[in-house]
Amino acid sequence: MAxxxxxxxxxxxxxxxxxxxxxxxxxxxxxxCPFEAIHVKEAAVVNWETCMGCGVCVERCPGEAMTLVRDEGKGIPLDVRLLAEEQAAS
Ligand code: SF4
Ligand code: SF4
Structure with a gap:
């Protein structure tokens, strides 16, 4: 989405x-996949360049073949709970 x-x-x-x-x-x-990051032939192939890690495919897969894994190159995940704790402590 650009x-x-x-x-x-x-x-x-x-x-x-x-x-x-x-x-x-x-x-x-x-x-x-809302980002067209997956193409399936003999099996699903995920393009990590375009994958945004939204998790939609993980929920949709009937066989639980998809999982989300950290990609250090994509930046630090936003942890809203941690931000709220920091704000409450300040
Ligand atoms: S997590 Fe799955 S649905 Fe979401 S962008 Fe990546 S491949 Fe597509
Ligand atoms: S089994 Fe899961 S990972 Fe494989 S093509 Fe179907 S939805 Fe995608």
Whole structure:
């Protein structure tokens, strides 16, 4: 999702990782990914460049083949609870 070439959505700091042992190539994840980051042939392949770590595919996968893993290159995840604790302490 970009406007005038500028990304409008920030990464969660995670990316989706597929387990080849579990994936049944049903393509449900490909259909639902809002960033078109998944392509399915013999199994799902996630493009980590375009994956925003939203987790939609994780919820949609019927076989629990998708999980979110940290990608250090995508920045530090926003921890709202930690921010609230810091604000309460100050
Ligand atoms: S985590 Fe979100 S952006 Fe990444 S592959 Fe899954 S649905 Fe697409
Ligand atoms: S939804 Fe799950 S089982 Fe289906 S293609 Fe995607 S990763 Fe594989």
């Amino acid at each position: 406007r005038h070439g500028v990304p409008m959505v920030a990464s969660s700091g995670y990316v989706a990782e597929m387990d080849e042992e579990v994936c049944e190539a049903c393509a449900a994840c490909e259909e639902i």
